[in-house]
Amino acid sequence: MSLTGAVFLLAGVAGLLPGPAATALAVAGGSALACVRLAWLAGGALPAPSDLAPNAPPTVDARTAESPARSAETGPPERRDALAAGVTTGRQARRVALSRRVAAILDAAVLVAGLSVAVLPLSDPAYRLPIALTGLCLTAPLYVTALLRLPGRSRLSGPELVRRTVDVLALGVSLVFAGWMLLPGGPVPAAAGIAASGGAVVLAVLVVVALAERHRRPGAARCHAGAALTLGGLTLLVVLLAYGAPDRALPVVAAPLLAGALLPVAGLRRAWAGERPDRDVAPAAWPRLTAPAGIAALAAGVHLCVVGEFSTGAMALGLTVVPPIMVGELLAAADQRRRVQRLAAREAWLRRRLGPDARAVEPAPLTRADLVRALAQRSGGALLVVDLHGEGAAVPEGPVLTEVARRLRVGVEAHDLVARLGDTEYAVLTDVGPVLAYALGTRLLAALTEPYPRPGGVARVRVSVGLAETGGGEPEDVLRQADLARRRAVQLGRDRVEWYDAYLEEQLVRRLDLERELPGAVARGELDLVYQPVVALAERTPVGTEALLRWRSPTLGTVLPAELLPVAADLDLVGEIGRWVVDRACRQLAAWSGSGRELWMAVNVTPRELAAPDFVARTATALAAYDVSPERLVVEVAEPGVGAELSTVVARLAGLRSIGVRTALDDFRAEHASLAQLRRLPIDLLKVGPHLVRPGGDGQRPLIDVVANLADRLGVELVVEELESEGQVAGARRAGCRYGQGFALARPATAERVEAWFEEFPSAAR
Numbered sequence: 006m007s008l009t010g011a012v013f014l015l016a017g018v019a020g021l022l023p024g025p026a027a028t029a030l031a032v033a034g035g036s037a038l039a040c041v042r043l044a045w046l047a048g049g050a051l052p053a054p055s056d057l058a059p060n061a062p063p064t065v066d067a068r069t070a071e072s073p074a075r076s077a078e079t080g081p082p083e084r085r086d087a088l089a090a091g092v093t094t095g096r097q098a099r100r101v102a103l104s105r106r107v108a109a110i111l112d113a114a115v116l117v118a119g120l121s122v123a124v125l126p127l128s129d130p131a132y133r134l135p136i137a138l139t140g141l142c143l144t145a146p147l148y149v150t151a152l153l154r155l156p157g158r159s160r161l162s163g164p165e166l167v168r169r170t171v172d173v174l175a176l177g178v179s180l181v182f183a184g185w186m187l188l189p190g191g192p193v194p195a196a197a198g199i200a201a202s203g204g205a206v207v208l209a210v211l212v213v214v215a216l217a218e219r220h221r222r223p224g225a226a227r228c229h230a231g232a233a234l235t236l237g238g239l240t241l242l243v244v245l246l247a248y249g250a251p252d253r254a255l256p257v258v259a260a261p262l263l264a265g266a267l268l269p270v271a272g273l274r275r276a277w278a279g280e281r282p283d284r285d286v287a288p289a290a291w292p293r294l295t296a297p298a299g300i301a302a303l304a305a306g307v308h309l310c311v312v313g314e315f316s317t318g319a320m321a322l323g324l325t326v327v328p329p330i331m332v333g334e335l336l337a338a339a340d341q342r343r344r345v346q347r348l349a350a351r352e353a354w355l356r357r358r359l360g361p362d363a364r365a366v367e368p369a370p371l372t373r374a375d376l377v378r379a380l381a382q383r384s385g386g387a388l389l390v391v392d393l394h395g396e397g398a399a400v401p402e403g404p405v406l407t408e409v410a411r412r413l414r415v416g417v418e419a420h421d422l423v424a425r426l427g428d429t430e431y432a433v434l435t436d437v438g439p440v441l442a443y444a445l446g447t448r449l450l451a452a453l454t455e456p457y458p459r460p461g462g463v464a465r466v467r468v469s470v471g472l473a474e475t476g477g478g479e480p481e482d483v484l485r486q487a488d489l490a491r492r493r494a495v496q497l498g499r500d501r502v503e504w505y506d507a508y509l510e511e512q513l514v515r516r517l518d519l520e521r522e523l524p525g526a527v528a529r530g531e532l533d534l535v536y537q538p539v540v541a542l543a544e545r546t547p548v549g550t551e552a553l554l555r556w557r558s559p560t561l562g563t564v565l566p567a568e569l570l571p572v573a574a575d576l577d578l579v580g581e582i583g584r585w586v587v588d589r590a591c592r593q594l595a596a597w598s599g600s601g602r603e604l605w606m607a608v609n610v611t612p613r614e615l616a617a618p619d620f621v622a623r624t625a626t627a628l629a630a631y632d633v634s635p636e637r638l639v640v641e642v643a644e645p646g647v648g649a650e651l652s653t654v655v656a657r658l659a660g661l662r663s664i665g666v667r668t669a670l671d672d673f674r675a676e677h678a679s680l681a682q683l684r685r686l687p688i689d690l691l692k693v694g695p696h697l698v699r700p701g702g703d704g705q706r707p708l709i710d711v712v713a714n715l716a717d718r719l720g721v722e723l724v725v726e727e728l729e730s731e732g733q734v735a736g737a738r739r740a741g742c743r744y745g746q747g748f749a750l751a752r753p754a755t756a757e758r759v760e761a762w763f764e765e766f767p768s769a770a771r
Contacts, residue, residue, distance in 0.1 A: 009034055024252030025126040025133075028259045035263040036119025042270045043112035047105050107154050108273055111228070114147035115266050118235050122242070122262060125255075134246040138196060141239040145207060148232040151269075152211075155225050155276055164343075168336045169213055175329035177209035179297035182322050183304035189248060197247035204240030208233055212296075227272025235265030301326045338451055371424035376432055379422055380480035386435050387442035388475050390487040391449060393429040394467040394499060405457045405464050412452045417445070432487070439474060439504075446470045446502040454500060469494035473505040489513050515561075519572045522558055527585050533557050534589050537753040538762065539607070539724060539746045542738045546766045549605035549639070551746065552590045553753050554582070566609075574613065583614045587627050591638065593756055595631035602763060607639040607669060607690075612650045615642055621660040628666075635665030639690060643672045651682060659687045669724070673712070680715065691716050692724045695747075698736040709740040 009031075016022040022030075121140025125133050161169065184201040211233035219226040238261035245254055305323060308315070315323070371379070380388065393409060395402075406429070413423050413431060422434040433449070435442055450470055456463035471491030475483050490505040492513060497503065526532055532554065539549040556564040573579050590608045597604060614620065628635050640661055647654050647670075658668045669690035670683070683691075697709040709725075716723050725737040728747030737745050751762060 023126065024255040028255045029123045029126050031256070031259040032262045032266070033119055033123040035266045036115050036123075039115045039266040039270050040112055040119070043108045043115065043273070046270075046273060047108035047112055103154060103156050104273065104276065107151050107156075110147055110151035110154070111269050111273065114144050114151060114232075114235070115269070117147065118144045118239060118262065119266065121239065122258075134196060134243065137239065137243045137246055138200070141200065141204075141236070141243055144239060145236055148236065152214075152225075152229060152232060155228060155273075158225070164336075164340070165217075168333070168340070169217060171329050171333045171336060172213040172217075173206075173209045175297040175326065175333055176213060176300075177206050178322075178329060179301040179304075179326050180205035180209055182319075182326055183300050185319060185322060186304040186308035188244075194247040197244045200240050200243040200247070204236060208237050208240070211236070222276070224272045224275030228269045228276065229272075231265045231268030231272060233265070234261040234268065238262035238265060297326060297330055342451070342455070371422055373424060373426050376422070376424035376426075376434060377480040377484070379434055380475060380483055383434065383436065383475050385476040386437060386474075387439060388473050388483050388487045389433040389435070389442065389446050389449070390426070390471040390473075390484075390491045391431045391433065391453070392469045392471075392491050392495065393431075393453070394469070394495075395464075402459075402464070404459060405466065408457050409453060409466070412455075413449065416449045416452045421445075432484075434475070439472075442472060443502060443504070446472055450500065450502055467499040469499045470502040471505065472502060486510070516572065518561055519564070519568065520576060522561055523556070523569070523572055523576060523578060526556060526558070527581055531557050531559070532582065532585055532589075533755075534586065534593070535753040535755055536593070536606075536759045537746060538751040538759060539605075539744050540750045542734065542742060542745045545750075547604065547751070547763060548744060549607065550759065551607040551641075552586065552593075552609075554586060554609075570611065574611075579611060579614050580617060583610055584623060587624055588630075591627045591631045591633050594633045594637055596756075597760075598633065598637075600760075603637070605637050605639050605667070607641050609641045609643070609671065612642060612646045612654055615640075615657045616650055616653045620657055621664065624661065624666060625664050628664075636667055639667045639669050641669040641671045641690075641692070644670050644674060645672060647682070647686070651685070655685055655687065662687050662689075671726075680711075683715065684719065688721060690724055690744075691721045692726050692746075695725060695727050695729070695733045695737070698725060698733060698740055698742075707736070707740060709737070709742065713741050 016027050117140055121137055121144070124136060128136060181202060184205055188197070188201070211229045215226045215229035215233060218229065238258045241261070242255070242258045245258070301323060305315075308319075391413070393406075395405075409431070410423075410425075413433065417423060417433055417435070420436065424432045424434070426432050433445070435445060437445065450468050453466065453468045456465055469491050471487045471489065471494055473483050473486035473490060478486070486505040489510055490503045493509055494501045494503040496516070503509070533556075534552045535555055536550040536552055538547045539551060540546065541548050554566050554569065556569050558564055570579070573582055586608055590606050594604075594606045610620075617623075624638070624640070625635075628638060640658075642654060642658070661668055667689040668687060669692055670686060670688045671692045673683075673691055673693045691712070693709065693712060697712060698707055709723075713723055722744065723742045724744040724746060725733075725742045726746040728734050728737060728745050728749045730749055733747070734745060734749050751759075754762070
């Protein structure tokens, strides 16, 4: 039936059949088959034994399922009567009676939905929308009634109810946002708006329930999924008809309607057997948590590609997707903690029952050799390498490692393998796919970073997890890849999970090369400075330069500061490199002074370098060594790094100004906190990006006006950097900015090239 429906759909899309006819044929066939089977169930026919849930007693004697008559002849009288009726007695009889009523209601729902689509090609186009609306309005309450009567439903606990409510909110808001983004522009027809909004809410409820129940009650989950597909297809049909979509677009609704008609049949047959909810099954984090974000992001991307911008209302609605997703993440983490605690309590109970020798039943972790052999036998799955880091430089102690091993065993599934690779390094081999493997890594991270009780307090560890896929690779290669991902997690700050990919390996190899080559670069004379002029915007003449660091490595090529400085910070080389930069900048200033050019020179320092107690004294020594006027040196510090060291930075900047050196705040963000701390910083220059020069939304004045007014009141000069077009230069000049810097004015170059460029301005800064 699915194949036949697909043929009809392809014929409709290709234009071989009219769109309404192709849709009607595909949906009518599936609905007819579903109605026949549901009517068969409603009439009292029992499902086959193979369809019964494995965790429930069968409603038919499995030993005599092929020949009920034989069982009736040989069994006791009461059993013969029950089997003659086709059902068992007591609770199972009530369950079967309830299932018959549910089957009858589902039969009516599928029939109404199928007829609503089947009559479309026979009706006048003007009546198609009312027919679809009527079908949707009749089908929805029938499905709701049937789903609420499904056997096996139990009352939700408080945490489960809260979690499902949050999941419904997250998915519902994301679906409403997606509908808003994907609906055509202009006025929205009333029928389309009401159907889309209501459908999003109902669809969210059904999908969340289906996902939540798919492990505990698979039959009920299939029924909910079928209802979601049917109502979603009818909602889409109403929207298409309300917007007057062409007939060739209608077959898109056939696939969900066809699947939605057939799924409840399979689901009800399984639910009939009496599924028992298993409360020990962990709630699945995917796609319950990731689906809302994915739906919203996809809809926003499509809207951006088609329309090119977002309205204020669309942005506000998009932001409302974030809070329920965040709450859902927190609830999922809390659920995981409760599950770990529950499993730990069971393990403790088992140990008490088994006595002092209980530890003997615990499986010891595999060795590295065991892991390599297991990897050689796996054709798919993932390998997780878990590395532990104690507080500060301490190594986790024995009791902590014992508890780590226990938490690892509790956190993995029964079929996962745990190996110990070193004193503080473990590996977990799982056969699940990438998404579930990442979820496993996240759960292990949450469990292992929980405090470890010990005499006199608690111990804490930091955890780095590296992930690599196991399919198609040699065992040692997989181990190396997972270890590289673990090292990347360590470099990025620990307490995180990182996947391996080829680009990651390139980055790590590059990082290792940088760490190997950078020590001694100053002594070998491999560092260099290039200079980018700062220009007076009104006259377009140079007034200063900024010294930019370059590392000319014979083996690695030219390395820029963005790549060089993090490595230097990790190797504690920032002070050495910073002293070289200040010395070379002062020497270049002295050389330019000899040619009669009174330009300033700006050098960049990090807050960590600025915090050195002797920084001001070293700067004064360098200026005196080359006989350079202090006011011609400008020390720049980037604003994003100032907050953590604000008091120290203020003290050092004040010390520099006391000896005559000018100071600058680079990369100013103009946020509320930035504007507040600007009043405390003793600076002479404020460097801002070109984004502040652009006009604000809805015709508002550019933000640079606010910054310029504040800078004028504080007696600070503005420098607009990264000007890359004449339009940006003109905007900065209109805003009243005095100085500018960027490719549109002059590119960074060596001292010789900058001097040649200066010759074009013979009267500038002399």
